[in-house]
Amino acid sequence: MEKPSFDIRYIFPNLFTALSVFFGVISIIASIRGDFEKAAYLIFISLILDGIDGRVARMTNATSKFGVEFDSLADIVAFGVAPAVLLYQAIGHEFGKFGTLVVALYVVFGAIRLARFNVMAPSSEPSVFVGVPIPSAAVFVAGWVLLYEKYNLTSFKEAILVMTLVVAFLMVSNVRYPSFKKIDLKKTQVIKILVFLVVIVALLYLYPAEFITLGITFFIFAGVVRAGYFLIRRKIRYNSGKSLSKENNE
Numbered sequence: 423m424e425k426p427s428f429d430i431r432y433i434f435p436n437l438f439t440a441l442s443v444f445f446g447v448i449s450i451i452a453s454i455r456g457d458f459e460k461a462a463y464l465i466f467i468s469l470i471l472d473g474i475d476g477r478v479a480r481m482t483n484a485t486s487k488f489g490v491e492f493d494s495l496a497d498i499v500a501f502g503v504a505p506a507v508l509l510y511q512a513i514g515h516e517f518g519k520f521g522t523l524v525v526a527l528y529v530v531f532g533a534i535r536l537a538r539f540n541v542m543a544p545s546s547e548p549s550v551f552v553g554v555p556i557p558s559a560a561v562f563v564a565g566w567v568l569l570y571e572k573y574n575l576t577s578f579k580e581a582i583l584v585m586t587l588v589v590a591f592l593m594v595s596n597v598r599y600p601s602f603k604k605i606d607l608k609k610t611q612v613i614k615i616l617v618f619l620v621v622i623v624a625l626l627y628l629y630p631a632e633f634i635t636l637g638i639t640f641f642i643f644a645g646v647v648r649a650g651y652f653l654i655r656r657k658i659r660y661n662s663g664k665s666l667s668k669e670n671n672e
Contacts, residue, residue, distance in 0.1 A: 446500030
């Protein structure tokens with residue numbers, strides 16, 4: 423019986439996943455040593471690698487069940503445990519049980535978010551995520567720790583913990599966020615997109631921590647505002663339809 427041939431295509435996406443979890447572990451070690459800036463930027467590097475692995479797998483047609491499971495395990499380390507340890511070492515340890523509760527719930531809800539994503543992925547809409555993606559939550563935590571360290575935001579400690587707790591709950595919520603995985607780019611939009619990307623790169627060059635942190639904060643909480651808007655509009659339509667039906671019956 424002929425043995426199946428080795429396919430090198432499957433190495434590359436899983437290599438990027440392995441590098442993502444590797445930098446996540448290095449970030450944890452940096453947090454324990456008190457090098458919070460390094461730990462935060464290592465989480466950003468893990469995010470870039472995590473974004474590359476899926477695209478490489480799709481481009482080379484090398485997606486596999488192993489890759490999906492490996493990616494989830496890597497994510498819980500790089501975007502669950504690593505930012506939780508960073509937050510606890512930088513801020514959370516000063517708040518006793520509350521700080522411990524926040525980082526513990528962040529990791530637990532992140533794991534639930536990943537498990538739900540894996541279950542829903544085959545039938546879910548490709549243009550949206552249900553709940554805050556855990557990489558976005560990780561960037562949120564790492565970004566605010568960066569700003570806390572850079573600007574000495576000692577009076578903002580409680581707010582950072584509370585916001586992290588809110589983001590943890592948003593990970594397991596039904597609030598929908600755009601995935602940006604399938605963007606329809608038209609030729610007429612090329613110049614506009616190029617200018618937009620140049621502006622983003624310029625802002626990242628000048629204010630990397632500020633731009634990333636405020637950008638991801640806007641992305642997360644804009645989703646909540648959008649969900650609230652559609653909920654209120656749906657309720658108004660329902661009440662209007664109910665009133666109209668009542669008038670017709672009379």
